[in-house]
Amino acid sequence: MRLISWNVQWGRDASGDVDLPRTLGEAKRIADFDVLCLQEITRGFGVLPGGPSSDQFAELAAALPGFTVIEAIGADLPPLAPSAPRRQFGNAIATRLPVAQVFRHALPWPADPAAPSMQRVALEAVLQAPGGSVRVVTTHLEFYSLEQRLAQVDALRAFHLEAAAHAARPAPAENATGPFAATARPVSAIVCGDFNSEFDSEAYRRFIAPLDDNPHHAPSFVDAWTESHPGKTPPMTAGVYDTKQWSSGPMACDFVFVTEDLRPRLRRCEIDSATHASDHQPVLLELD
Template structure:
């Protein structure tokens, strides 16, 4: 299974030009992916730099025939012109694997008067591989507020423990046609995205700390590249937005039980199709 995680910045490249179709073509060039996890996808946010199209979730679906496109909106705001169209900003998963459950988790948003912020979400999809099922979660944590990032990390860990509890104590479905489906979820999971937390930071260390009642998370890149620090994932080419220099803040984490299935995890340092660099994961 091949997965690409990428903060695509609504298709805006390092030079400021928006072309989401080009970004998706670049993702396909990087890997024949089964799952594409994207952050910073928009609907109705045409006023953003570069002028993204009116509905990027629909644009992704049109550009990737044969893929199921899932969306999770964090910021959901009224239009600027009084029309019914909302301004929405969030994450997306495109996958050609069968999808069982889809869960949208609103992440904590504790008050922090010192920092601008927005509602953040985690999009979870239970996908079926040839051998088993996995939970794939894509998220994008708060940029400005450490207080909020730490709360969001804690919630992602709690949600993983909840899923492990569901796996250990599944409830039957009411029937095959209603919404009360069986609650069983796989323990094995991939959590990826823009954590807005540097490698080795407090939020990073908190996320990979041991967990009670569930397999903990490991960093796929560092597991496959022991004794090495990952290369930067943001601000490599876009120095206008990242004036303090490049940072490593995008990660792919997998549960400990998937360690033996890690085949490769690479950060592409060449593409300039976003202000972030994509990560390509391959599992046996």
């Protein structure tokens, strides 16, 4: 199974030009992916730099025949004109694997008057992958506020513990067709995205720390890149080519984490440092 996680900044490249199909072409160059996890996809946000299309989620679906495109909106704001669509900003998962349950988790947003911020979301899809079902979660944590970022990390860990409880104590479906479906979920998980947290920062360390209050023995998370490159520090993933937006310098903040039980299936994890198609670099994960 090949997965790419990428903050594509609504298809805006390092020079400021927006072309989402070009971005998808770069993703296809990197790998024949089964799962594409994207952050910063928009609808109704044509006012953003470069002028993205009116509905990038529809644009993804049209450009990826044979894939299921799942969306999750974080910021959802009023239109700028009466006839315009709402301004929506969030994440997407595109996959050609069968999709079971989908969950959209609103992340905590504690008040922090010192920092600009927006509502954030984690999008989770249970995929029937080769080798067994797996939960794929893609997210984009707050940039300006450490307080909010840490709260969001804690929430991601809590969602994982909840999933482990469903895996250990599943409830049956009420019937075959209603919304009260069976609650069983796989404990194995991939959590990826733009964490807006530097490698080995407080938020990074908190996410991979052993899980407390864990009666159902949920496996903790490991960084797939450091597992694939023992003893090495990951390359920068943001601000490598777009030095205007990242005037303070590049940082490594885009990660793919996997639960410890997936370690034996980890084939490789690489960061593509060549593409200029976003202000972030994509991360590729391959599982046997």
